[in-house]
Amino acid sequence: MEQVRLDKAVASLGELSRRDVKKLAAQGQVTVNGKVVKRVEEKITPDTDRVCIGGKLLNLNPHIYLMLNKPEGVVSASRDEKEKTVVDLVPRELFRRGIFPAGRLDKDTTGFVLLTNDGELAHRILSPKNHIPKVYIAVLDLPIDEDTIRMFAEGMELKNGEVCKPASLAHEPSWEAQPAARIVLREGIYHQIKRMFAKTGREVLALKRISMGGVSLDPSLAPGCCRELTEIEREHLLDGFH
Numbered sequence: 001m002e003q004v005r006l007d008k009a010v011a012s013l014g015e016l017s018r019r020d021v022k023k024l025a026a027q028g029q030v031t032v033n034g035k036v037v038k039r040v041e042e043k044i045t046p047d048t049d050r051v052c053i054g055g056k057l058l059n060l061n062p063h064i065y066l067m068l069n070k071p072e073g074v075v076s077a078s079r080d081e082k083e084k085t086v087v088d089l090v091p092r093e094l095f096r097r098g099i100f101p102a103g104r105l106d107k108d109t110t111g112f113v114l115l116t117n118d119g120e121l122a123h124r125i126l127s128p129k130n131h132i133p134k135v136y137i138a139v140l141d142l143p144i145d146e147d148t149i150r151m152f153a154e155g156m157e158l159k160n161g162e163v164c165k166p167a168s169l170a171h172e173p174s175w176e177a178q179p180a181a182r183i184v185l186r187e188g189i190y191h192q193i194k195r196m197f198a199k200t201g202r203e204v205l206a207l208k209r210i211s212m213g214g215v216s217l218d219p220s221l222a223p224g225c226c227r228e229l230t231e232i233e234r235e236h237l238l239d240g241f242h
């Protein structure tokens with residue numbers, strides 16, 4: 001297992017600088033496996049060593065995978081000059097340097113956004129080659145019919161000539177008296193669902209992503225909140241590629 005300097009491992013979490021770690025270690029506030037460590041040059045194994053600062057255990061696992069229930073009005077980016085981003089919603093204790101959304105939802109779309117600092121996993125999730133299923137619920141102005149379902153299943157051509165892969169479409173119970181539908185996409189074209197419904201003469205009034213790669217959005221996660229994926233969820237997501 002890889003060994004790294006204590007100060008470097010702690011600073012990689014993004015909250016403290018190496019200088020901060022040195023100062024805290026000199027004050028006797030840093031322990032590794034229960035022993036006070038004053039030399040920050042000491043090598044540790046982030047996967048197995050228990051590092052505490054001021055008595056608080058750090059999670060030094062270099063990669064983090066978060067499930068966020070994105071609210072409306074937030075952009076799917078790491079940083080934005082004017083708008084609040086999905087990364088701005090991550091609480092300090094779950095924040096890691098380099099965290100970003102693996103896949104985008106529109107500003108007015110809600111639901112499951114995966115945030116990670118694992119570029120390789122994000123690349124695999126986003127690659128159209130891997131056909132990761134993403135499930136959405138759309139609230140519509142008009143109900144779907146057999147023709148709409150067939151158009152989605154056949155892979156429709158959008159107004160600008162872009163061709164979508166076949167997508168599945170099914171009825172959902174109506175939402176506040178508005179018709180609703182469930183869509184499964186295996187790719188991510190810009191505004192895809194809104195544009196597909198527009199092609200059938202329908203307007204999407206609200207859109208929510210409820211699952212990705214077989215992992216469902218936790219119904220107990222309030223809008224704007226996030227949590228780490230469980231080990232089972234992480235394996236499920238990763239297993240989709242084998």
Ligand code: URA
Pocket residue numbers: 104105106107109190191192193194195207
């Ligand atoms: N399709 C859309 O139109 N918007 C989204 O945010 C996701 C899929």
